[in-house]
Amino acid sequence: MYRFLLTRQWVILTLLVLVLIPTMVELGFWQLHRHEHRVAQNALISHNLKADPVAVSALTSPGHTVPRTDYWRRVMATGTYDTAHEVVVRRRTSEDGRIGVLALTPFDLKGGGTVLINRGWVPSADDQRAFPEVPAPPRGEVTVTGRLKADETTGASGIKDLSDLPDRQIMLISSAQQAKTLSRPVLGGYVEQTGPVPPGDSPELVAAPDDSSIGPHMAYAVQWWLFAAAVPVGWVILARRDKREIAEAAARAAEAADAPRRPEQAEPATA
Numbered sequence: 001m002y003r004f005l006l007t008r009q010w011v012i013l014t015l016l017v018l019v020l021i022p023t024m025v026e027l028g029f030w031q032l033h034r035h036e037h038r039v040a041q042n043a044l045i046s047h048n049l050k051a052d053p054v055a056v057s058a059l060t061s062p063g064h065t066v067p068r069t070d071y072w073r074r075v076m077a078t079g080t081y082d083t084a085h086e087v088v089v090r091r092r093t094s095e096d097g098r099i100g101v102l103a104l105t106p107f108d109l110k111g112g113g114t115v116l117i118n119r120g121w122v123p124s125a126d127d128q129r130a131f132p133e134v135p136a137p138p139r140g141e142v143t144v145t146g147r148l149k150a151d152e153t154t155g156a157s158g159i160k161d162l163s164d165l166p167d168r169q170i171m172l173i174s175s176a177q178q179a180k181t182l183s184r185p186v187l188g189g190y191v192e193q194t195g196p197v198p199p200g201d202s203p204e205l206v207a208a209p210d211d212s213s214i215g216p217h218m219a220y221a222v223q224w225w226l227f228a229a230a231v232p233v234g235w236v237i238l239a240r241r242d243k244r245e246i247a248e249a250a251a252r253a254a255e256a257a258d259a260p261r262r263p264e265q266a267e268p269a270t271a
Contacts, residue, residue, distance in 0.1 A: 004242055017235050021228050028224035035217035045211040048072040049147070056115055056191060059148055062179070064188030066150040072209060073148045075191055077115055081137040082106040085182055087168045088132060094121045095207055103134045103203045104173060104190070106182060107144065114182065116175055116190035117144060120203030129166040135202050146191035147208070151175050 004010060053074040060066055088101035103119040125132040152172040165171065179186040192206050 002239070002243065004246060005239065010239075010242075013238075014235070017231055020231050024224045024228035024231070028221045028228065031217045031221035031224060035214065035221065038214050038217060042211040042214065044069065045072050045209050049074065049208060049211065053145055056148065056187065057109065057111065057113060060115075060188045062113070062185035062187060063176070066148060066189035068150075070148055071150060074145065074194075075148045076143060076145045077107060077109055077117075077191065078141065078143045079107050079109040080141055081117070081139075082108055082114070082182075083136060086134065087170050087178075088122075088134065089118075089173055090124075090165075090169055090171055092121060094204055098123065100124050101132055101169075102173075102206075104170070104178075105137060106178065106186070107191075110141065113187055114184060115187040116173065116178055117146065118149070118173065118190055118192045118206065120193060120198070120205045122203045129169075131166070131168055135198060135200070137198075138196070142196070144191065144193055145195040146193040148189055149173075149192050150189050 005014070048070070049072055051074055053076045056075040056077045059070050059073060059075060083105060086103065086105045089104055090101055091099065092102045093099055100121050100123045102121055105117050105119055106114050107117045108114050119137060122132055122134050151174050153174075154172065170177070173190050175186045175188050175190060194205060194208075197205065
């Protein structure tokens with residue numbers, strides 16, 4: 001009855017089904033894990049943004065790698081900006097999608113040490129190799145508040161070519177690299193400034209990360225699992241359809257084979 005399942009066409013189709021089902025189930029769990037990661041990340045962001053600010057030197061030190069648990073921690077620092085060694089970070093976008101740079105300024109702490117401050121976004125110069133116009137920070141001693149971030153890496157940013165850059169322009173924020181340039185220790189990571197707000201909103205301060213959106217990953221997970229459930233159902237429907245068509249074809253063939261054996265109807269007699 002189901003011998004047709006041993007045909008080449010059905011063997012290939014069955015093997016394809018056996019591969020698709022676990023693949024779709026695994027893709028569903030992959031999306032579920034992405035959803036769980038996003039939820040956990042949002043919880044971490046929300047917690048760190050609401051925590052009371054602490055001195056930046058309490059969370060990081062020269063050569064320190066900022067752990068994920070300290071990302072976006074509110075920190076504060078008192079000291080003076082070192083504008084003589086300010087650099088800009090190329091190819092960064094503003095909130096409305098414009099391409100520009102970030103103003104990265106060393107900040108000499110009152111109690112000793114230096115930390116990098118991302119003061120915000122400014123437009124690029126017309127000449128990409130020229131240093132853009134960056135508004136000067138406040139002079140003298142000032143207290144800066146912000147969010148602690150980890151050093152950037154080529155793997156995280158996707159940027160590989162760091163050579164042949166114009167003077168005082170960089171592609172990645174790296175405390176170790178800036179420490180070599182400054183010839184003095186620099187605290188690991190950097191501070192994304194939130195205050196004081198610069199006059200005229202320039203540089204544009206970087207907005208806080210979104211801790212509300214969880215993305216479509218859960219919906220995608222359910223979608224993949226529904227696909228996985230639909231595949232065997234579709235296989236059964238196709239198998240039953242082929243069985244029915246084969247049975248109907250066999251019945252028609254039998255009927256056609258029996259037709260010549262039936263006695264011919266007699267012709268009506270003529271007067």
